[in-house]
Amino acid sequence: MNRKIPVVKEILGANDQVAAENRRAFEETGVLAVNLMASPGAGKTSLILATAGRLPDSIRPGVIEGDIASSIDADTIAAHGIPVVQINTGGACHLDAPMIRSALPHLDLRAIDILFIENVGNLICPADFALGSRLNVVLASVAEGHDKPYKYPGIFTVADVVLLNKADLMAVFEFDLDSFRRGVTMLRPQAPIFVLSCRSGEGVDSWVQWLIAQR
Amino acid sequence: MNRKIPVVKEILGANDQVAAENRRAFEETGVLAVNLMASPGAGKTSLILATAGRLPDSIRPGVIEGDIASSIDADTIAAHGIPVVQINTGGACHLDAPMIRSALPHLDLRAIDILFIENVGNLICPADFALGSRLNVVLASVAEGHDKPYKYPGIFTVADVVLLNKADLMAVFEFDLDSFRRGVTMLRPQAPIFVLSCRSGEGVDSWVQWLIAQR
Numbered sequence: 252m253n254r255k256i257p258v259v260k261e262i263l264g265a266n267d268q269v270a271a272e273n274r275r276a277f278e279e280t281g282v283l284a285v286n287l288m289a290s291p292g293a294g295k296t297s298l299i300l301a302t303a304g305r306l307p308d309s310i311r312p313g314v315i316e317g318d319i320a321s322s323i324d325a326d327t328i329a330a331h332g333i334p335v336v337q338i339n340t341g342g343a344c345h346l347d348a349p350m351i352r353s354a355l356p357h358l359d360l361r362a363i364d365i366l367f368i369e370n371v372g373n374l375i376c377p378a379d380f381a382l383g384s385r386l387n388v389v390l391a392s393v394a395e396g397h398d399k400p401y402k403y404p405g406i407f408t409v410a411d412v413v414l415l416n417k418a419d420l421m422a423v424f425e426f427d428l429d430s431f432r433r434g435v436t437m438l439r440p441q442a443p444i445f446v447l448s449c450r451s452g453e454g455v456d457s458w459v460q461w462l463i464a465q466r
Numbered sequence: 467m468n469r470k471i472p473v474v475k476e477i478l479g480a481n482d483q484v485a486a487e488n489r490r491a492f493e494e495t496g497v498l499a500v501n502l503m504a505s506p507g508a509g510k511t512s513l514i515l516a517t518a519g520r521l522p523d524s525i526r527p528g529v530i531e532g533d534i535a536s537s538i539d540a541d542t543i544a545a546h547g548i549p550v551v552q553i554n555t556g557g558a559c560h561l562d563a564p565m566i567r568s569a570l571p572h573l574d575l576r577a578i579d580i581l582f583i584e585n586v587g588n589l590i591c592p593a594d595f596a597l598g599s600r601l602n603v604v605l606a607s608v609a610e611g612h613d614k615p616y617k618y619p620g621i622f623t624v625a626d627v628v629l630l631n632k633a634d635l636m637a638v639f640e641f642d643l644d645s646f647r648r649g650v651t652m653l654r655p656q657a658p659i660f661v662l663s664c665r666s667g668e669g670v671d672s673w674v675q676w677l678i679a680q681r
Contacts, residue, residue, distance in 0.1 A: 292610025344590040394609035395507025
């Protein structure tokens with residue numbers, strides 16, 4: 252048993268060490284790096300596009316796309332003229348710091364002010380791996396139901412901000428916003444919650460203003 | 467490196483061995499065990515309730531609920547008079563065979579004909595862990611978008627049947643059903659696809675008839 256524990260520690264330690272290097276690279280180049288975590292289909296790519304489209308010209312976005320397979324999202328981002336790198340994890344259920352490090356040489360960090368890192372769609376595993384980002388953003392969706400903070404507490408406990416997408420469908424899904432808010436606040440009292448819809452645009456401005464103020 | 471590989475093999479081997487024991491327990495008692503896998507909020511519990519409610523009296527349902535935390539879903543199932551055991555994984559992103567084995571003494575398998583095992587909400591990790599079930603059911607939802615087979619191929623390649631829930635909202639989400647079908651069929655040509663809505667009830671009967679025929 253003694254042999255196994257050091258191996259696990261070593262792996263976690265290595266990730267944290269690379270995450271610290273990434274963080275330094277972001278700080279030195281004035282990049283606000285954002286780790287965007289959500290279930291599959293919550294609207295991560297839509298959020299990035301809605302946010303990037305509302306930034307003033309002086310704040311330049313960049314994107315790292317994490318997916319198990321495909322470049323569907325990166326193609327969408329690139330079509331909007333935003334610098335983007337695709338990471339295919341090849342099966343891994345989350346991004347890690349070495350993956351981010353390997354993506355950085357493909358981005359001109361001095362030409363990016365806010366770097367959105369779209370994690371693999373997963374409400375569990377990404378919470379355990381630091382990437383070197385400064386903000387953890389957890390994006391939930393009305394379509395998933397209001398009980399997610401109670402069922403997947405771990406990821407909410409590491410959130411610096413919680414976004415609730417697809418708010419235009421609140422009535423359709425009989426979403427209990429009070430219950431959702433109570434769950435988030437119980438787990439992470441300091442995290443602001445923004446209710447928005449990337450499709451209708453409602454609520455997106457408030458989130459973007461908050462984000463800009465974090466720079 | 468030689469030291470690490472055997473450890474990994476041992477862990478996977480142990481899970482498969484316990485899965486085989488579980489499978490034997492199900493076969494000996496005439497239980498059709500179903501491993502239900504989906505993203506968070508796709509409607510796993512709603513599917514179990516909609517399915518159980520359409521079974522003839524001669525086919526008795528039972529449920530094992532897998533969640534990281536809470537007994538929200540198990541409480542819902544129990545309120546419908548269905549035998550249920552809750553497994554809280556305490557952080558693990560999937561169920562495994564030993565967890566199922568530990569739940570079995572709490573269920574009277576001879577009083578159950580179809581056992582629904584609701585896995586942790588995760589479209590990635592559950593695909594890698596056999597539980598001893600006879601059917602792998604992958605439940606997708608219209609709200610997640612039609613690109614899920616392309617982005618999360620692994621779980622579709624182990625599906626015996628694919629269900630698409632929330633079909634009553636197909637127009638709202640501009641869901642491309644042809645693209646979804648092509649993706650699933652590319653990965654798993656032999657898996658039938660049932661399009662349904664647990665809320666409106668459309669399409670649920672066809673799935674239930676198919677499921678009953680698997681006994």
